[in-house]
Amino acid sequence: MAEIKNVLVPDIGNFKDVSVIEVSVKAGDKVSAEQALISLETDKATIDVPAPFGGVVKDVKVKVGDKVSEGTLIVTIEASGEAAAQAVAPAAVAPAAAPAVPVVPATPSPAEPAAVAAAISAAPMATPASGSAHASPSIRRFARELGVNLTQVGGSGEKGRVTKDDVQNFVKKSLAQPAGGSGLQVPEMPAVDFAKYGAIETKPLSRIKKISGANLRRNWVTIPHVTQFEEADISEMEAFRKELGLEYAKESFKITPLAFMLKACAITLKHFPDFNASLDASGENLVLKKYIHIGVAVDTPDGLMVPVIRDVDQKGIVQLAKELGEVSAKAREKKITAADMQGGCFTISSLGGIGGTSFTPIINAPEVAILGVSRSSMKPVWKDGEFVPRLMLPLSLSYDHRVIDGAAGARFTTYLAHVLSDMRRLAL
Numbered sequence: 001m002a003e004i005k006n007v008l009v010p011d012i013g014n015f016k017d018v019s020v021i022e023v024s025v026k027a028g029d030k031v032s033a034e035q036a037l038i039s040l041e042t043d044k045a046t047i048d049v050p051a052p053f054g055g056v057v058k059d060v061k062v063k064v065g066d067k068v069s070e071g072t073l074i075v076t077i078e079a080s081g082e083a084a085a086q087a088v089a090p091a092a093v094a095p096a097a098a099p100a101v102p103v104v105p106a107t108p109s110p111a112e113p114a115a116v117a118a119a120i121s122a123a124p125m126a127t128p129a130s131g132s133a134h135a136s137p138s139i140r141r142f143a144r145e146l147g148v149n150l151t152q153v154g155g156s157g158e159k160g161r162v163t164k165d166d167v168q169n170f171v172k173k174s175l176a177q178p179a180g181g182s183g184l185q186v187p188e189m190p191a192v193d194f195a196k197y198g199a200i201e202t203k204p205l206s207r208i209k210k211i212s213g214a215n216l217r218r219n220w221v222t223i224p225h226v227t228q229f230e231e232a233d234i235s236e237m238e239a240f241r242k243e244l245g246l247e248y249a250k251e252s253f254k255i256t257p258l259a260f261m262l263k264a265c266a267i268t269l270k271h272f273p274d275f276n277a278s279l280d281a282s283g284e285n286l287v288l289k290k291y292i293h294i295g296v297a298v299d300t301p302d303g304l305m306v307p308v309i310r311d312v313d314q315k316g317i318v319q320l321a322k323e324l325g326e327v328s329a330k331a332r333e334k335k336i337t338a339a340d341m342q343g344g345c346f347t348i349s350s351l352g353g354i355g356g357t358s359f360t361p362i363i364n365a366p367e368v369a370i371l372g373v374s375r376s377s378m379k380p381v382w383k384d385g386e387f388v389p390r391l392m393l394p395l396s397l398s399y400d401h402r403v404i405d406g407a408a409g410a411r412f413t414t415y416l417a418h419v420l421s422d423m424r425r426l427a428l
Contacts (some may be wrong), residue, residue, distance in 0.1 A: 004058055005079050007037065009049060009072045015042045017067040021161060022136050025075065029057045036138030037075055038062060048137045055079035064158070135162040143167050208303035219365045224401040227360045227372075228409040232417035234260075234376060235391045240423055248318065253325035255317070257393075258296065258350055261373060262320050263426050266292045266313040268416045269346055274404060275412060276345045278366040286403060295344035295364060296324065298331040305331040306364060308344040317426070352376060358396050368403045369412075372396035393420065 012018065022039035025031060036048040055077040062074050135143070135150055139162055143150050146167065153170045155162040194200050205213070237260055245255045269276040269292055277288045292313045295306040307327035309320065330336045347364045350373040361372040374394040380387040397413050404412075419425045 003079055004076055005053075005055075006073055007049075007052060007075045007077055009040075009068050009070050009074060011070055012040065012042075012047060016069040018042050018047075018069065020062050020064055020066045020068060021046070021158065022139070022163065023060060023062065023064055024138055024164065025057050025060065027057055027059055031055065031057060031077065036136070036141075039136035039138060040068065046136050049074065051077065053077070053079050134160050139164060139167065146171055206302040208300070208305065212304055215365075216362050220362050223363050223365060225360070225363060225398050226401045226404075226406065226409060228397045228399070228406070228413050229358055230395045230397070230413035230417050232393045232395060232420040233381065233390050234393045234420050236423050237420055238376070238391050244317070248321075251322075253322045255321045256324065257352065257376075258348065258373075259317050259321035259324055260420070260426070261348055261350065261371075262294055262296070262309060262312050262324070263315075263317055264416060264419045265294060265346060265348060265371060267419050267425065268412060270313060271415060272408065272412050274408065275369045275399070277368060277403065278345075279368070279400075279403060283402075289345050291345070293343050293345050295341070295347040295367075296327070297347065297349040298328050300332045300334075302334070305336060305341065306344065306347060307331055307336055307340045308342065310343070346370070348373060352393075356394075358394050360396060361398050363398055363400055368400040370398050371416075372398070 018040045020038055021041045024036050024038060031037070031051045032054045033052065034050045035054075037051050038049050040047045040049065058076045058078050060075050062068060062072070068074065134155055134157075140150065142164060143153070143162075148167055148170060150162055150167075153162050153166050154160075156166050157163045234257070238257070241255055241257060241260060248255055273288050274286065276292060277286050279285070280287055291311060293308050293310045294312045295308045298305050298307060307330070309315075309323055309327065312320065315323075327336070327340065330340065344364065344367060346367055347361075347370040349361045349370060351359065352373050352375045354375070356374045358374055359372050361370045363370050372395070374396070376391050376393040378389050379392045381390040381392070383390075395413055395417065397409060397416075399409050399412075
């Protein structure tokens with residue numbers, strides 16, 4: 001027959017009115033004998049009060065911040081007859097060392113899953129204010145079972161005390177890290193009260209910026225970027241583009257330089273297949289793609305979007321210009337779908353309509369390269385023994401150095417510039 005029994009604060013020495021710093025159970029919890037129920041803190045030590053027998057917690061009579069002494073009722077437990085019979089006397093409590101004593105780093109339990117251990121060992125360190133962790137004996141035991149070094153866990157409890165939630169959140173955050181980790185020990189950005197220095201306005205980021213921001217940060221941190229710069233002579237290309245534009249002036253789309261860039265990139269990607277590839281999940285194999293789908297960064301009021309033009313190598317300049325106009329309009333009108341932005345092999349980010357001489361675009365993983373295009377300008381170029389005015393287009397190629405070395409990057413941009421400068425090669 002089940003019996004509800006009171007659990008009182010046992011003999012804790014001469015201490016009276018001791019603060020409750022942690023309540024480890026709640027009504028409905030099943031507890032076993034010797035499991036910590038509450039933690040107390042005296043001016044000399046931290047003490048766990050264990051359950052004298054197993055059962056189900058019916059009611060918790062204290063809360064954090066309460067003052068208790070020997071004999072104070074703390075919880076009631078519904079215990080089975082067998083468990084109650086074994087509860088001859090309250091279990092003794094063992095004081096823990098004061099927080100000032102240095103903590104020995106915890107060793108993972110042999111039964112701990114390898115994924116948890118690996119994630120925890122790779123997690124960024126959040127060093128507490130002092131050189132040791134401030135935690136109760138039950139929390140130290142809980143951390144040891146999970147293989148957590150408490151000196152890496154920031155405490156959210158009173159006076160910076162590490163709670164059970166802090167340990168659990170630390171493990172969850174560690175498991176959420178990308179496989180393999182970045183290997184970086186980056187401290188958190190400090191919170192700043194900007195209103196102290198003047199008037200401010202808080203404006204929430206758009207959903208698109210939140211999503212793209214997280215992806216950009218991941219790509220920048222995890223991919224070793226190198227950027228190669230080049231200039232292409234597009235004098236003939238621009239002259240032909242203007243002629244073509246007059247021919248199609250009555251159409252609903254414009255013949256833009258970006259259509260020529262798409263075609264030139266497709267030709268160059270065929271010549272350099274490693275740029276039209278991705279690393280597999282293991283990071284040990286290169287997946288070479290037999291198709292050429294190119295993403296185009298589109299500036300919208302809500303942020304950057306990258307719709308993908310498919311089978312670029314199989315389409316002409318006019319068809320590419322038409323599709324560019326259509327997907328750009330869909331992006332700006334918020335009609336673009338997730339499918340429209342998937343499957344890209346390579347990305348072009350063009351700022352030519354805005355300005356700038358060069359920039360370093362961030363690779364759009366799992367792609368291994370991205371081309372940045374800046375504003376073209378007329379420059380004197382030495383040709384046939386004299387300086388002649390030529391329209392030069394700045395190119396910035398960022399590539400994944402795990403896949404592509406510097407020589408290949410330079411060859412790619414040189415070949416691309418050659419294709420752009422000779423319109424006949426766009427027909428190949």
